[in-house]
Amino acid sequence: MFCVNTLYKRKKIIIISSIFIGQIILFSVLFSFQAVNNFIINYINFPISKLISNISNVVILPFGEFFYAFIGIIFLTFLTLILKIIFTNRKNLIKRIYQFLVFLNVIYFIYMLSWGVMYKKETLSFDKSKLVIETKVLKEIYCSDLEKAIEVRKLISENDSMTTVKFTSNLDDYNKEFLKLQYQLKNEKWLKNYHFLKNPHYKLSFISSIQNHLGILGYYNPFTVEANLNKFNTDLKQPSTLFHEYGHQMGFASESEANFLAYYLGTYSQNPDVRYSIYYKSIFSLLRAIYRSDPYFVKMELDNMYPQITIDRKAEINHYSKYDGKSSEVFSELNNQFLKANNDEGTISYSNYIQLVYYLYQTKKAKPN
Structure with missing residues (x-):
């Protein structure tokens, strides 16, 4: 039973790692087509950014810095837990690594749609x-x-x-x-x-x-x-x-x-x-x-x-x-x-x-x- 659980958890690690690599490849391919970039920017990115802007503008304080702090805390928490498990009890190591990779996948996906695509679009129409x-x-x-x-x-x-x-x-x-x-x-x-x-x-x-x-x-x-x-x-x-x-x-x-x-x-x-x-x-x-x-x-x-x-x-x-x-x-x-x-x-x-x-x-x- 232990071996089956371990294999299942390792399989999940492989799957989530593959998803991350797949995201990198997928976005690289998608962003190579300007028609795709234009669609994402004009029909997904800009409308969502306008909505988020209206929300964040309500708050006088730099809301984004709280968001960055939150992300930083999560990252450091995962890093600390993984290091602690490595040097003490490795019982939950695969579980923590899996959770960390899920976290990275989500952040990477949001970043690429919110900002990564902006670097790939054509802004200038002259050569x-x-x-x-x-x-x-x-x-x-x-x-x-x-x-x-x-x-x-x-x-x-x-x-x-x-x-x-x-x-x-x-x-x-x-x-x-x-x-x-x-x-x-x-x-x-x-x-x-x-x-x-x-x-x-x-x-x-x-x-x-x-x-x-x-x-x-x-x-x-x-x-x-x-x-x-x-x-x-x-x-x-x-x-x-x-x-x-x-x-x-x-x-x-x-x-x-x-x-x-x-x-x-x-x-x-x-x-x-x-x-x-x-x-x-x-x-x-x-x-x-x-x-x-x-x-x-x-x-x-x-x-x-x-x-x-x-x-x-x-x-x-x-x-x-x-x-x-x-x-x-x-x-x-x-x-x-x-x-x-x-x-x-x-x-x-x-x-x-x-x-x-x-x-x-x-x-x-x-x-x-």
């Missing part, structure tokens, strides 16, 4: 392989954005090199801006498979202090459809971060696409704080891209940068350098590997973001006035 980036054009974009950054910086109060710039508007103001600006995307026919947010909302993370040390400005929780912000971000970082996380809520999964969305919408904003946050990030992203082919140009620009922007940059560096450390480096690398596993380009390079900004510039340039 990026035919896009040839010229340094001289990147410099044009940089100079244009720098001019706009200087213009809007003059509208913002002064600060010294040890104090980060202070904005008069707040997150609620940026939220209202995004609600209006998102419909600008209708003008760009080369963007697809996203949805507009009827009631965009943000949450201030409970673990903001930890995020500081991990180098996290904000994150999107696909399980609870929440945009969670680090409440200790500088004023300069907050508008672009909020728009970025809302980009994820709209269905732009990759970091580059979310960054581009923030840039695209932010440039249309009537709020000077939003525009400066966007252009500030843009000019230094463009300089990093230009550096590959013309480091001398970048050095000259940094040495002769508009004084207030230089002061802001020094203040930002001073602020965030307090939290630099090994934990930040480790998390950055782990996040980088996660993004690459989902066909994203990772955190080390945002070259795709530059490609999108480049394409937008060329598209606008080609349009007749």
Whole structure:
């Protein structure tokens, strides 16, 4: 009887393990067909995410962090029980492993339908392989954005090199801006498979202090459809971060696409704080891209940068350098590997973001006035 029970339990382990492997294969095959992706996204993912968003928006607190904590507790409980059984009594080992594998199967299934599919869908309708980036054009974009950054910086109060710039508007103001600006995307026919947010909302993370040390400005929780912000971000970082996380809520999964969305919408904003946050990030992203082919140009620009922007940059560096450390480096690398596993380009390079900004510039340039 004991042998029969043991064989039956081991058979269950094999079955549930096979289901997990089967899920990986099944999703890989299904997501290779764009028609399937479009159906899942438009008829399953978006409708469910809207429903969950309406529910999670009722709660002011970051509900998703409780969910993550709950998942973490379950995971650690299983791990502790399995290790305890291994080193003491192995009587219930197979049973615990089976339960743990069931748990993994459920989480993996929910994740793939809620977020994994978003990395596989087509968001851009132009062929990026035919896009040839010229340094001289990147410099044009940089100079244009720098001019706009200087213009809007003059509208913002002064600060010294040890104090980060202070904005008069707040997150609620940026939220209202995004609600209006998102419909600008209708003008760009080369963007697809996203949805507009009827009631965009943000949450201030409970673990903001930890995020500081991990180098996290904000994150999107696909399980609870929440945009969670680090409440200790500088004023300069907050508008672009909020728009970025809302980009994820709209269905732009990759970091580059979310960054581009923030840039695209932010440039249309009537709020000077939003525009400066966007252009500030843009000019230094463009300089990093230009550096590959013309480091001398970048050095000259940094040495002769508009004084207030230089002061802001020094203040930002001073602020965030307090939290630099090994934990930040480790998390950055782990996040980088996660993004690459989902066909994203990772955190080390945002070259795709530059490609999108480049394409937008060329598209606008080609349009007749």
